[in-house]
Amino acid sequence: MSGDGPFAALGLEPGASRADIRRAYARRLKSIDPDRDPQAFQDLRLAYEWALRVEAQGAEPVMPEPKAAAPQATADETQTAIRALRQRINGTGNHALRLMEVLARPELVDPSVAAAVEVDIYLFLIGHISVDGQGLPGFDAEAGSDLEPAALRHLITLLDQRFGWLSDMVRMQSWPDYDRFLMAAGFLNAPAPPPMAKERRFTVSPMIVLFLAFILLKVIVAYQPPARSLSPEAVLRLETERIRTSAARDSDFLYGTEPLPAADTQAEFFLATRALSVEPLTQTVLARLRRVAQDLDGPGTDAHTLAALSDRDAHVAGMMLAARYRMSHWMHYRDKRAGSFDHGPGGLSWTRGRVDDLTGEAYALAAAPPGPGESLVVLPRGFVEMVLARAGQRKALIEGALALPPGGLQAGQRLYLIAEPVMAGDSWNPANEALLAGDTLRGDRWPLRLATLGASPCARWEWSGTSFTALAGCD
Known part of the structure; x- marks a missing residue:
């Protein structure tokens, strides 16, 4: 930045108003790509913040000389700092004080650390917004812990000074739930209703909501959000x-x-x-x-397009195949009409409430032949054979479709065809808890059932490590 001060850097004369400063900042921000020219973005931001301070003080102090750049932190050091601060942000105790301490940490001089901390604090605060009896958003009491609302207001002010959360709505309007955050922050500054006059809040609150909604609408219509250098x-x-x-x-x-x-x-x-x-x-x-x-x-x-997917995308594609099949066959296993998963003395069980959503033959994946009376996680025969026909022997896609984590399909495992699976009833039935309640099964996506054998199973397919091979003697 030149030595002429922040106003010259913004193209303004000394003594410009706060509104002029913000307009000049928004105008110049449109011509800067933070990804291609981060130094120009930092200079502009510094000039903007300094000009706002000067305007608030009523006189222009001497512009400080820029400090020599600190040595660049290594990637490992940056990630270590981010993890430590993330743990602090989501810690216990007085939330407002804790977040203020995080904002004062010297690690935030690293732009990568500052960007990560900004996102973490934002998501933390969004998670502490709830609606009152009138359907209006506000920060939970625990967001400010035992402090007065003034402490939370001060925290929001610090966040605005550091990241522009209130003053830079052009950027923030693309962040999730920003309208709720803005209204919750606005209510912090609303005067409390006098005793015996609760009706007054019913008049003031909707006005605040309408005013903030109008401001948001004007910002979104008038501007396009600038590029943002987030990791x-x-x-x-x-x-x-x-x-x-x-x-x-x-x-x-x-x-x-x-x-x-x-x-x-x-x-x-x-x-x-x-x-x-x-x-x-x-x-x-x-x-x-x-x-x-x-x-x-x-x-x-076709197989050649699926083969072009990364393993991660292929795994997701398999999950989508499973979800389509489940929903098209009305297999809502978390629906109360269908039953529920429960933990009991024998482990995880499925209490069945409906009998018409998995009939006929089914497959079970196992490394050894299932024994009589053994509880199994089964999938419909039509679904499994559809997956094998479409997957083109793509392992990641098959794993996603069969509710396995990446790398979960091992050589030697077989798909056993079960002619008459007996679905679990109202009694406790131990299941493969690692499968039914594992990390990859949070949600109602796969057409799974818990069943016991009604007839001897037949090994129909075996995974060789690269493909499923059909086995003889199983029609």
Whole structure:
């Protein structure tokens, strides 16, 4: 930044108003790509924040000389700092004080650490917003712990000064649930209703809501959000949170009423929580699933297109195949009409409440022949054979469809055909808890059933390590 001070850097004369400063900042921000020219973005941001301080003080102090750049932290040091601060953000005790301490940490001089901390604090606060009896959002009492609302107001002010959460709505309007955050922050500044005059709040609160909604609408219509230099991990976490809080349902995609799975799907949750390597910035969760959806629904269902998918995308594609089959056959296993999973003396069990959603033959995957009376996790024969026909021997896709984690399919395992599976009744039936309640089965996605043998099983397919081979003697 030049030595002429922050106003010159913004193209303003000294003494410009706060509104002029914000307009100048928004205008110049449009011409900067933070990814290509991070130094220009930092200079602009510094000039903007300094000009706001000068305007608030009423006089222009001497501009400090820029400090020499600190040595660049290694990637390992950066990740260590992020993990430590993330643990602190989500810790216990007085939340407002704890987050203020995080904002004062010296590690935040690293832009990568600051960006990760910004996302973590935002998601933490969003998770502490609830609605009152009038349906209006506000911060939970525990968000400020035992402090007065003034402490929480001060925290929000610090966050705005550091990241522009209130003043830079052009950027923030694309973040998940920002409208709820903005209204909750606005209510912190609303005067408390006087005693015996509760009716007054019913008049003031809707006005605040309408005013904030009007401001948001004007911002969204007038501006396009500028590029934001967030890390791929931060983008992935924000996109996942946006999907998780979406009002749409998984069925919108699976039934074809929505072109993308913009809902609370198992696939996004799996990708976001399995600590898999993060792809480049443009490869967000939605972009990955858009590509998978095209492969499943369009002309790309042939083997060579599925073969072009990464193992991660192929695993998601298998999960989608399972979900489509389950929903098209009305197999809502978490539906109260169908029954429920329960923990009992013998382990995890399925208490069946409906008998018409899995009939006929089924397959069970096992390393050894199932014995008489043994409880098994089974899948419909038609579903399994459809998967084998479409998968092109793609291991990751088969694993996703059969409710196995990546790498869960082992050489020597066989698919046993069971002619008359006996579904679990009302008594306790131990199940393979690692399968039914494992990390990859959070949600109602696979057409699974807990059953016992009604007849001797027949080994029909065996996994060689690279493909399923048909076995003789099983019709």
